[in-house]
Amino acid sequence: MLDARYVRENVETVRNALQKRGYEFPLAEFLAIDGKRISLLKETEELRNRRNTVSEEIGKLKRQHADASSQLAEMKEVSDRLKELDEKLRDLEAETKTFLLTIPNIPHESVPVGRDEQENKEIRRWGTPRQFDFEPLNHWDIAEPLDIVDFDRAAKIAGARFALMKGMGARLERALMNFMLDTHVTKGYREIFPPIMVNRDSMIGTGQLPKFEMELFRIADPEFYLIPTAEVPVTNIFRDEILREEDLPIYYTAYTPCFRREAGSYGKDTRGLIRQHQFNKVELVKFVSPEDSYEELEKLISDAEEILRRLDLPYRVITLCTGDMGFSSAKTYDIEVWLPGQNRYREISSCSNFEDFQSRRAGIRFKREGKKGTEFVHTLNGSGLAIGRTLVAILENYQQKDGSVVIPEVLRPYAGTDRIK
RNA sequence: GGAGAGGUGGCCGAGUGGUCGAAGGCAGCCGCCUGCUAAGCGGUUGUGGGGGUAAUACCCCACCCAGGGUUCGAAUCCCUGCCUCUCCGCCA
Numbered sequence: 001m002l003d004a005r006y007v008r009e010n011v012e013t014v015r016n017a018l019q020k021r022g023y024e025f026p027l028a029e030f031l032a033i034d035g036k037r038i039s040l041l042k043e044t045e046e047l048r049n050r051r052n053t054v055s056e057e058i059g060k061l062k063r064q065h066a067d068a069s070s071q072l073a074e075m076k077e078v079s080d081r082l083k084e085l086d087e088k089l090r091d092l093e094a095e096t097k098t099f100l101l102t103i104p105n106i107p108h109e110s111v112p113v114g115r116d117e118q119e120n121k122e123i124r125r126w127g128t129p130r131q132f133d134f135e136p137l138n139h140w141d142i143a144e145p146l147d148i149v150d151f152d153r154a155a156k157i158a159g160a161r162f163a164l165m166k167g168m169g170a171r172l173e174r175a176l177m178n179f180m181l182d183t184h185v186t187k188g189y190r191e192i193f194p195p196i197m198v199n200r201d202s203m204i205g206t207g208q209l210p211k212f213e214m215e216l217f218r219i220a221d222p223e224f225y226l227i228p229t230a231e232v233p234v235t236n237i238f239r240d241e242i243l244r245e246e247d248l249p250i251y252y253t254a255y256t257p258c259f260r261r262e263a264g265s266y267g268k269d270t271r272g273l274i275r276q277h278q279f280n281k282v283e284l285v286k287f288v289s290p291e292d293s294y295e296e297l298e299k300l301i302s303d304a305e306e307i308l309r310r311l312d313l314p315y316r317v318i319t320l321c322t323g324d325m326g327f328s329s330a331k332t333y334d335i336e337v338w339l340p341g342q343n344r345y346r347e348i349s350s351c352s353n354f355e356d357f358q359s360r361r362a363g364i365r366f367k368r369e370g371k372k373g374t375e376f377v378h379t380l381n382g383s384g385l386a387i388g389r390t391l392v393a394i395l396e397n398y399q400q401k402d403g404s405v406v407i408p409e410v411l412r413p414y415a416g417t418d419r420i421k
Numbered sequence: 422g423g424a425g426a427g428g429u430g431g432c433c434g435a436g437u438g439g440u441c442g443a444a445g446g447c448a449g450c451c452g453c454c455u456g457c458u459a460a461g462c463g464g465u466u467g468u469g470g471g472g473g474u475a476a477u478a479c480c481c482c483a484c485c486c487a488g489g490g491u492u493c494g495a496a497u498c499c500c501u502g503c504c505u506c507u508c509c510g511c512c513a
Contacts, residue, residue, distance in 0.1 A: 038471085045471070045482045052482090055494040059439035068493085075493035199503095242468080365468095374468080 001100050001361040008034055017106040020113045020322040030099055037092040044085045051078050101204065102211050105357040107322045108294075108331040114321030120334070121321065126305065127314030129338045130397060136340035139395040140272045143169065145403055146420055149273065160270075161262060161277040163388075168420045172394070172407075173280060175414035176387045177255050180282040180307055184384055187303055189253035189284060194233035196256050197224040202236040205362030207328035207354075217259045217277075226259035230283035231381045235358055238287065242374055243366040249288040249296065253384065256281065273388045274346065280387035286380040287364065290356065293378035294331075297353040301333045304349045304384040311408045313393050314338040316345055330355045333382075337389065341396040348389045351382030 007014050007030065015025045054071050061068040112121045143149040148169030154162040165173050185191055203209040203225050208216060217226040227233055234254050243250075258281050269275035284303060288296045301317065308315045320332040329352040336345035356376035359365070365374040398406045404421035412418050 041471070041482090048482060051494075055439070058493055062439080072493050079493065 001357060002103055002106065003356075003360065004034060004096065004100060007100075007103075014106065018104065020107055020111075021104060021325060022115065022323050023104055025103065033092060033095055033099060037089070037096050040085060040089050040092060044082065044089055047078055047082050047085065051075065051082065054078070098210065101361070104327045105330050105354065107325060108353070108355075110294075110319075111325070111331050112319060112321045113323075115323040116321075117324045119321040120318045120324055122316055122318045123333075125314070125316040126309060127312065127338070129314050129340065132340065134401045136396060137399060138272065138341035139339075139392040141341075142395045142399050142403070142405060143273075146405070148172070148420065151271075159277075161275065163273055163276055168415070168417070169391075172391055172411075172415060172420075173387060175411050175416075176390050177280060177282060179411055179414050180384060180387070181253060181255055183307060183310065184253040184282070184284060184303065187251075187306075189251040189303075192230075192234055192237075192252045192254040194230060194237075194254055194256065196227050196233070196259075198227055198233050198236065199224065202232055202239065205236050205239050206232050206358050207361065208232065211327065214263045215261050217261060227256060228260045229258050229281065229381075229383075230254040230256040231285060234283065234285040235364075235379055235381065236362060238362075238364045238377075240363040241365070243287070243364070243377065245289070245366055245368045248366060248377065249286055249292065252285045254283050254285070256283070273392050276388060279389075282384050282387065284351075284382050284384040287359075287377045288380065289366070290375065290378050293353050293355060293380060296378075297331065297333070297351065297380055300380055300382050301335070301351045304335055304351055304382050307385050307390070308335065308337060308348070310410045311390070311394065313390075313397055313408075315348070326350075326352065328352075328354050328357050330357065335385075337393045339393060339396050340399075346389065348393065349383040349385045352380060354379045354381075 002014065011027055011031065015027055018025045054075055058068045058071050058075070061071070112119065114120070140149070140151070144151075146168070148165065148167050150164040150166055154164040157164065181191055197219065200209060200223065203216070208225075208228065216228060218224070219226070233256070234252050237252070257278055259278055262275060262277060265275060273279075284300055286296055286300060305315065305317065315335050315337045318334050318336065320329075320334060325332050332350055332352040334347050335349040335351070337348040338344075339346050355378050358379045359376040364377050364379065366377050367374050394408060394411075395405055398408065400406060402421075404419050407415045407418050407420065
């Protein structure tokens with residue numbers, strides 16, 4: 001969420017910045033609502049002031065058993081008027097809030113301007129795609145003969161876009177999760193295992209709601225949402241709290257299942273493990289001082305890359321352009337892993353700096369030693385990594401001519417074997 | 422699922438509808454004092470919004486789980502929701 005006052009005082013800057021991401025900011029509408037709200041606020045505050053003063057007088061008079069009927073009459077009127085204004089004010093405040101909640105974040109100045117993924121900028125590559133002396137297969141053509149993934153039965157049990165992992169498939173899923181968590185913990189991230197169903201406020205806090213209801217699974221009766229990423233519960237750990245300066249930075253890592261509706265992606269990645277309604281992911285989340293957040297973003301992406309480097313999987317890093325960034329992000333790097341079966345790089349991690357966009361929504365503040373007032377922390381997060389897609393990358397990059405798959409060196413202690421056959 | 426108790430400032434905890442942003446204690450900070458990181462004394466210590474200032478100061482409004490309501494006036498009364506705890510039942 002953007003700061004209402006900042007928007008009010010920097011209308012043009014805000015509008016130009018949002019235009020870069022293809023978002024037309026309804027400027028006049030906002031200023032109208034906001035202006036009305038402010039003037040109404042002043043009016044009600046004056047009335048309340050009057051009410052407080054006179055009520056106090058009435059109290060005094062009553063204690064002296066004096067007559068207060070004229071004051072009482074006036075107050076009756078003031079009170080009625082206040083009730084009216086309060087109602088209007090409440091509506092306007094709700095309207096302003098909703099308005100602000102649906103405005104995306106302002107891109108950082110270092111973000112390339114562009115319309116869509118065509119204009120993302122590659123910034124580095126790591127590793128060399130392996131030369132195959134045979135035609136490399138898609139991961140599902142590797143997995144199904146090995147009987148480690150069963151899509152047909154998953155469809156019977158649940159439906160399309162679900163997978164049933166079996167034997168070494170299941171084991172590899174677990175091995176990756178442990179390997180990733182262990183690696184991050186060594187680097188100073190604290191391990192978290194959060195709730196994977198959350199309330200509405202949490203979803204608003206990180207920016208999934210109110211705008212993207214369509215992308216979430218919701219449980220109806222007691223109302224809960226299934227998390228689309230651990231970012232949601234982990235970032236909301238400090239919702240409505242004030243941290244101390246010395247608490248920062250805070251690094252968390254969490255493994256969770258993630259659930260996404262994938263509405264609007266019909267026809268995309270219909271086969272295989274790439275796009276599922278349920279998938280596993282290890283996430284990295286940071287709470288940092290504003291002045292450090294861009295440096296922290298570089299460290300974050302590097303910690304995510306570390307997983308791929310240790311698995312010896314070739315990848316590249318790209319900066320998302322203004323038109324391709326997520327709603328809440330000020331700057332996002334994607335890591336794309338090389339998939340020989342598709343002969344292209346595919347997203348496996350997304351690392352973003354949200355600056356104070358999420359912390360303002362969620363009320364995550366901190367207090368500087370010796371300074372008055374509070375500031376919003378900056379929040380960041382990134383996948384470290386998407387487990388299903390990492391498994392895909394391993395199958396495709398480590399496949400052998402005989403249909404077996406070699407297990408990457410670092411994973412062998414976790415997997416209990418050096419080869420799936 | 423059934424029965425009951427409760428949600429107050431960083432923590433503990435009091436609060437008769439008006440003088441309560443809220444007693445008291447602890448912790449913290451600043452002084453004083455005491456020759457040694459103990460005790461004592463005095464002061465001070467929340468958040469958000471609006472106004473004001475060069476910046477402080479200062480003024481106003483709101484906040485005692487949340488949202489409604491009653492009242493001239495609500496931390497205090499009423500309703501709803503959320504959360505916590507205890508007992509019984511059930512259960513991984």
